[in-house]
Amino acid sequence: MTKRNQAAGLRVFAVANQKGGVGKTTTAINLGTALAAAGERVLVIDLDPQGNASTGLGVPEEARHVSTYDVLAGAAALEQAMTPAAIPGLFVAPSTRDLAGLEPEIAAAPNRAYFLRDAIASLRASELDRAPADRLSYVLIDCPPSLSILTLNALAAADAALVPVQCEFFALEGIQQLKETIDFVQASLNPGLEIHGVVLTMHDGRTRLSNEVATEVRSFFGQKVYDTIIPRNVRIAEAPSHGKPLLLYDHTSAGSKAYMDLAAEMITREAATAAAAAAKAA
Ligand code: ADP
Ligand code: MG
Secondary structure, three states: OOOOOHHHOOEEEEEOOOOOOOOHHHHHHHHHHHHHHOOOOEEEEEOOOOOHHHHHOOOOHHHOOOOHHHHHOOOOOHHHHOEEOOOOOEEEEOOOHHHHHHHHHHOOOOOOOOHHHHHHHHHHHHHOOOOHHHOOOEEEEEOOOOOOHHHHHHHHHOOEEEEEEEOOOOOOOOHHHHHHHHHHHHHOOOOOOEEEEEEEEEEOOOOHHHHHHHHHHHHHHHHHEEEEEEEOOHHHHHHHHHOOOHHHHOOOOHHHHHHHHHHHHHHHHHHHHHHHHHHHHO
């Protein structure tokens, strides 16, 4: 696997789906870890007041000294919230319950959807002071299960959305709404936003339903669906209670392999995108 050219700058992904329990947090944790294991430098921004990504990456509540609430409330820079997590090259900007109280505090601010974008812009600028090998290459934003101002901040700040879809009966329910939100953000807050990919999660190859849902999601999203499918795997669900990403909890599990494959697929897609952009510029 080739490393992304970090001099090419940071790529920011919002892991978004307003449905709860579809695998957003699990994907942010384990894709982040897999990317870091592949040699990338990765920051996971926990934008869910529940803080599950922070816990799952091994940062307990008492260690969340500077949180995403502090960052969005303008009291701290994102760099200050960056906490080393799980494995070298991986960082988390942890969240606390305070984040749930942010919305009414910023509701009247004209730039309320841009707090995270501005914080990431400062981070990008400060990264330029580091040697290229020490710069972050990926930011993954773990969104809450809602289309709240927090999710809008994530979509306004992101280069692309990464959408986990659970292989279950109501999988496509709500996807239309998410697509409309992404279209709205594209038309207003962030014209550069695209859907990077849709990742099928909790797939059970033994059931006809899982396979039918996978087919249906592919016919809706076409090429946007990643080839890698995340299987339903009990080890994935067990890992967070040990405060470890799956790769550290059980690197031989089917779930670990799937998230490593997803990271490889992502890096390949990114390289293709960068090559296409370079060819266009030449
Ligand atoms: P979201 O962030 O979208 O609400 P989570 O990532 O928290 O969803 O996942 C919901 C629940 O499903 C969690 O308990 C998680 O451990 C479990 N889970 C997620 N992905 C898998 C999987 N591939 N196999 C088994 N359990 C999973
Ligand atoms: Mg979550």
